[in-house]
Amino acid sequence: MARRESDGPTKTDIDMTPMIDMTFQLITFFMFTLNFSNAVQDDRVQLPTSQLAKPADAAAEDPITLQVWPDKDGQTKVIYNGEAIRVPDIGGYLEQEKRILVDAGRKPAEATLIVRGDGRVMTGEVQDLIKICQEKGFERFVLRAQYDERK
Amino acid sequence: MAKRESLPDKINIDMTPMIDCVFQLITFFMLTLKTVFVEGDFDIRMPLGPSGGAPSETPPVIVRVKMSADPNGELAGISMNGSPVGGFDQLRQKIVGIVGLNSGPGGAENTEVELDCDYGLKYVNVVNAITAVSGVPQGDGAVVELVKKIKFTAPKKRK
Numbered sequence: 001m002a003r004r005e006s007d008g009p010t011k012t013d014i015d016m017t018p019m020i021d022m023t024f025q026l027i028t029f030f031m032f033t034l035n036f037s038n039a040v041q042d043d044r045v046q047l048p049t050s051q052l053a054k055p056a057d058a059a060a061e062d063p064i065t066l067q068v069w070p071d072k073d074g075q076t077k078v079i080y081n082g083e084a085i086r087v088p089d090i091g092g093y094l095e096q097e098k099r100i101l102v103d104a105g106r107k108p109a110e111a112t113l114i115v116r117g118d119g120r121v122m123t124g125e126v127q128d129l130i131k132i133c134q135e136k137g138f139e140r141f142v143l144r145a146q147y148d149e150r151k
Numbered sequence: 152m153a154k155r156e157s158l159p160d161k162i163n164i165d166m167t168p169m170i171d172c173v174f175q176l177i178t179f180f181m182l183t184l185k186t187v188f189v190e191g192d193f194d195i196r197m198p199l200g201p202s203g204g205a206p207s208e209t210p211p212v213i214v215r216v217k218m219s220a221d222p223n224g225e226l227a228g229i230s231m232n233g234s235p236v237g238g239f240d241q242l243r244q245k246i247v248g249i250v251g252l253n254s255g256p257g258g259a260e261n262t263e264v265e266l267d268c269d270y271g272l273k274y275v276n277v278v279n280a281i282t283a284v285s286g287v288p289q290g291d292g293a294v295v296e297l298v299k300k301i302k303f304t305a306p307k308k309r310k
Contacts, residue, residue, distance in 0.1 A: 016166055023173050030180030041187065048278035051288040053191030060192075068274075114192070117274045122224060124270030126277075127306035142192035145278050149189075 041116075042079050045069045048119035053145035060112035060142065064097055066090070066133075067116040068126055076125045087129050094136040108137035116144045193281050195301055211263045211300070214249060216242065216280060220272035229280070239283040246284045246297050263300040270307045 045067045067079035068087075077084040080093050098108045113133050117126050130141060214232060221227040229236040236242045250259040264284045268277060281301055286294040 016170070020166075020170070020173070023170075023177065027173065027176050027180065030177065030184060034180060034183060041190075043185075047188075047190065048275040050191070050193075050278055050282040052282050052286045052294055053193065053278075054294075055189055055191050116190075117278075119273060119275030119278070120224075121274045122270060123268040123272045123274050123277050124306055126274055127268075127303055130303075131306055141195050143195055143278065143281065144190050144192055145282075147189040147191050 042067050042069070042082075045079070045116050045118045046120065047116060047144060047146040049148035050145040051148045051150060053147045055147070060114060061140075062101060062106060062111035063114050064094075064111055064138075065114045065116060066129060067118075068121050068129060069118045070120050076121050078129060087125055087132070090129060091132050091136065094133060094138070098136055098138075109139040111138060112140045112142060113138050114142050114144055193278075193285065193301070194299070195281075195303070209261060211261050212249070214246065214262060214264045214284075214298070215267060216264055216284065217267040218269065218272055218276055218280060220269040220276075222271075224271045224273040226272065226276045239279050242280065243283040243287065243297075247287065250297055259297050259299065262298050263302065264298045265302055265304055267304040 065080075069077055069079055069084070071077050071084065076087055078087055078090050079085075080090065085093065097111070101108055101111055113130075115126065115130070133141070216236075217230045219227045219229075229238070229242055231242060231245055236245060246264070250262050266277065266280060284298050284301065286296045288294050
């Protein structure tokens with residue numbers, strides 16, 4: 001049997017530099033891909049897909065996102081700032097938005113209402129929501145869909 | 152003057168707390184990672200009483216697309232200007248027949264599509280109809296635009 005040369009060093013120094021480099025790169029990656037837009041992109045909303053729904057070149061002016069979604073009971077709710085509200089009750093929240101815009105010297109007609117409608121909700125309820133928005137003075141609307149990349 | 156004590160050749164920094172902290176950060180970021188799908192917008196003109204815009208020289212050609220729903224909210228039928236249409240592909244073909252693929256005066260620019268939908272119709276059908284009337288996707292990802300001016304009729308009453 002071969003004899004060991006020695007008992008070995010008492011402490012092994014592992015070079016941690018590559019691991020720390022890699023770890024910091026991972027952190028950087030995750031930080032850049034972190035999405036803070038939970039309030040405007042709710043997972044519960046299943047957007048309809050469209051091959052023509054390509055992202056806009058410029059960001060919308062004064063965007064207000066309203067997400068229309070059928071809850072577990074089948075009732076249509078509007079998700080506004082993370083809160084689920086019944087469609088007829090959205091008027092009060094829009095009134096607040098309107099006041100904020102007016103205080104900032106803007107008009108509600110200049111704001112863009114982004115409607116992220118779930119494909120399962122009734123069209124009439126989306127139209128009811130839009131009507132409430134119109135009554136509060138909002139005029140610009142965009143309907144949001146998920147881009148379908150099929151060729 | 153106080154005499155400096157001799158420093159060791161190599162200072163061993165304890166990296167353990169930093170590595171712990173860094174791994175916690177990674178775990179946090181990994182758990183909060185969310186896949187975001189690409190989303191796009193359709194601009195829609197909404198009737199708010201009489202139109203406030205200046206009247207154009209030539210009145211627009213209005214194409215009325217009516218979509219009816221069955222009791223489950225599924226699409227039961229489409230009609231364009233009163234005549235039945237077989238589906239969204241046929242609707243697109245009919246729109247191409249009206250405005251042509253070459254946009255210009257008298258074509259897509261002067262054409263409006265008015266969507267008249269049943270209250271209970273599932274919203275996905277509206278997006279499909281808007282997709283059908285607003286462009287023709289080409290194989291290379293390009294889109295030939297058709298009608299840009301799309302609006303809804305006034306909302307109907309819930310049945």
